[in-house]
Amino acid sequence: MSSTSIPDLHGALAALVGEAHVYIDAADKARYETGARYGNGRAALVVRPGSTAEVAAIVRHCVQSGVPLIAQGANTGLVAASTPDESGSQVVLSLERLRGEIAVDRANRTATVGAGVTLQELNDKLAEHGLCFPIDLGANPSLGGMIATNTGGSRLIRYGDVRHNLLGVEVVLADPPGQVVDLMSGLRKNNTGYDLKQLFVGVGGAGGVITRAVVQVHPLPRQTATALIVPTGQEAILDLLIALEGEFGDFLTAYEGMSRATVQSVIDHVPGVTNPFAPDPIPDYCLLVELAATSSREVLGVDLQSALNDFLERQFDVLVANAVLDGGPDLWKIRHSISESIRHQGKLIAFDIAVPRSSMVAFRHTALQLLERDFPWLRLFDFGHWADGGTHFNIVWPHDASIAYDPEQVERLRVAIYDLVVREFGGSFSAEHGVGPYNERFYHRYASPETQALAGRVQQAVDPRGALGQVWYGPPPTR
């Protein structure tokens, strides 16, 4: 517990980073206090260091004085991990000024970035070199936040998640307070003991603050092909995925499923989007397929879209009932407008879940039955990354529902769906978004006692005071 007064703390932090980079006024602090989906608290102060040395000095000072710190990147996370609580005693450590030069090593196919650099800035810089960092998301997070969350996205099946593309990090430890550990390797092959950077990936800031990173980057695709496919039935979805991976495994970047309600919602609420299947009605379920090739059609001698169209023609009446070919960016517009359109339907109860690909059909079937039986007034607008097993199982409490919105029913729904995902289908209650304060109760419900015991020992070893990060991954204290 801190016994430092806010004015004293303000003075101490201003001495470390300069007065201009400590925010104390409510108006200045506001945008650091509210999360993108959950989290809405009050910060004692916001401090914005401009270098690793300043981060280290802040961590040292605050940990030694018992001042709680909340690390924050671009504040786009969805589990309340980057915003302060209601106490007004926490300091937000904003990493947005950790930028410096984005150093692109063309021959090594890597980029060295400050934690505050955003995904878009990195990709703009990489595009000058014909390269990209292909983590495809609906937000523009900072690289530090992406590492802390291990973001995945729509094209994971081709490129992997952040963990798969992370070669090195620099981290400021909570213990010893402010200790900088340089793990900034630019190596793809390096087996020299514990891969310590893994301790800071996907744990929402526990134990350390990431200040810099080396990431592997990829050649920009030179041609893409898309199609919106109607499978001959739910069972055909997986067979079609297997067939696509068998014949186009080098190119498959996305295989995104959307239900009729989801597509209808976009058409109803997003200007300019019409039924792509017209004059046919919107099908029960459809799949957006994307292939991408580094090789141009000149080098390869083939037009990827034609090859995909030929494949779909061969599958017609076998696995494919209908298809819109070569829709280009317009097809992605439907997919990218889903979240926006759903807001018009009512209050969103979002589930960011995953099951093994082989269980996706069975899971969806069982979950639909559960909803119909136990929550008939709710509506489902789901879409799934079938190629990686992730599903955004978006349930909406309609504005015009017969039953008034009730948080207790929502909690009952959450537990029912997560129990199904985790206990019946071996899945995950948080595929992409992480744990964070919002999901902490589900972590303790679903992680096995052995897992929690081991995780707690590791977290305790890295950060004995529990000074950094908002989630305790060990077993909950017994009463």
Next chain:
Amino acid sequence: MSSTSIPDLHGALAALVGEAHVYIDAADKARYETGARYGNGRAALVVRPGSTAEVAAIVRHCVQSGVPLIAQGANTGLVAASTPDESGSQVVLSLERLRGEIAVDRANRTATVGAGVTLQELNDKLAEHGLCFPIDLGANPSLGGMIATNTGGSRLIRYGDVRHNLLGVEVVLADPPGQVVDLMSGLRKNNTGYDLKQLFVGVGGAGGVITRAVVQVHPLPRQTATALIVPTGQEAILDLLIALEGEFGDFLTAYEGMSRATVQSVIDHVPGVTNPFAPDPIPDYCLLVELAATSSREVLGVDLQSALNDFLERQFDVLVANAVLDGGPDLWKIRHSISESIRHQGKLIAFDIAVPRSSMVAFRHTALQLLERDFPWLRLFDFGHWADGGTHFNIVWPHDASIAYDPEQVERLRVAIYDLVVREFGGSFSAEHGVGPYNERFYHRYASPETQALAGRVQQAVDPRGALGQVWYGPPPTR
């Protein structure tokens, strides 16, 4: 320390796994006592459990009695991590009977395997489904050993190493002794706290025994293309790699460099291999390029070899001075015969190192100067995975050298080369083989004090007694 007599221990272990699976006779133990390259000791006993429960019982018994255990897979490791020391007091825990059924999940594109299953067995099984586990090595290790070593191999640039393809593990902990932790996820997206399996990847058995795993597998390529290329100079090697990745980035599986001495050695000592460039002489340096495509030429409408040949023709006199096209398996025979041929040259001093790709030309140049200046009687037969930065920098003390073989000079050479790799070029002293007892002294030389301190805290948290694994990754005890 154990106070159990060998006969008592024999009885206790036989009660756990059956008399037939405890070896005490010298002849039975022999093949478990000597490593593939280093390590040649004596085991008190060899015990061969047939299930996870038996592994757990053995670990519990031995840890509680203070009996030191050495986990061993197929014993193909190259750093003495799977063989006992000279004391005769250690028990080899062979995992070769942990087999069971190889369960292939076609739709999930995963396989569930026992730790004792070998790479070849897995690939034979996967081939029935048109799939493969594409870690390409010169040995046939067990899956458990591959995880403990985080093996990489020749095709890492396309498929990643074991860490990148590992979805889940089951592990038996040293603490609590014999505790089984089930992390057998078949999920590609799962961000629910610490990714605990990482604690057991690439650490040579520290803290736990891997008993089962879920790995991601890949579609078998349907066409490949190869060429043996002479670059216009050392500087052209990286430009050619950049050009190949830019135009064939989806397909590039190998880009292996070989020096003239290395190719000459193969021709001189391996029956049936002739100069592929004849009537031209062997060039100073050449590169074996391999492309592989999941798509057949029917689906893609293109023959990958023709596309590669066209590319090389366009690069002729720019980056490419000469090329042997479409040599198929014969070109790989040169590459795969290198290690065998070198044995004829003298005593091998092997370096398994890596530097960033962008530093490979400069590193090689500087290392050649160092050898010429300080070790002129030695000969170099190097070959490098240029696409991933790894180099097998094989130095030979020739049989007919003017100076007699001298271990002190070898140690001086090791330190000189590793200092160059790690301190001058930001590289790794063990790219693929791990640390193990053989490299432990170099770990403590090159890992930073901050890295060793953090690693030691983690290892201590996982295994407070230091009961499993032969390397201590923390700081060496001070005197």
